[in-house]
Amino acid sequence: MAEETAATNEHPSDVDPEHWNVENYPVPDMADVQLIDVLRAVADPIRLEIVRRIADGKPQPKSRDTWGFDVQKSTLSHHFKTLREAGLIRWLVNGRQHDIQLRRAELDDRFPGLIDSLLAD
Template sequence: MTDYPIPAMDDVELVEVLRAVADPIRLHIVGVLADGEAHPKTVDDWGVDVTKSTMSHHFKILRESGLTRTLVEGRTHCIQLRRVELDEKFPGLVDALTR
């Protein structure tokens, strides 16, 4: 059971979060995650035309920036926004990114 570490919100820097969403695909992912739900990482479901490995790369950058967490259930990995923490640390940011 692999563990996917996320940074403590105290260590999350705004400029790193911005760097994470400063990419069309990653911004789109965050837009989909705006509903707060955990979404399976299955490539087909995201409507973007890149390979598995590229998607995995984007998911990793989002996670390491502090924006998301990964939930593992068996073979299925789900990704979810860390909304509550983000709203506390960067008020209005997620809203502004996902309107």
């Protein structure tokens, strides 16, 4: 089972404490994340590209011009939500500035080799 990571849970060590607002945007416990969910999340060209660009684990802004995709910001927002709910990323919210970060360590632990295999070519 394992609850969602919410306000009461501690942060993973790679979450910058400057980003205080992670709690409002819950992330599924990695133990509950199913492979099929990850695959579904990543089986979209835009989301796959996003994951590849944050594979190093560094936070990246959500801002539209950071990514340069030819979609509206509501669409981009939808993709970020999909990735979070699927367990792939967390949101680092600081005022108006939102960053996303791949849950790299957890993902590598739960699905060894998967993220790496998405980076080829």
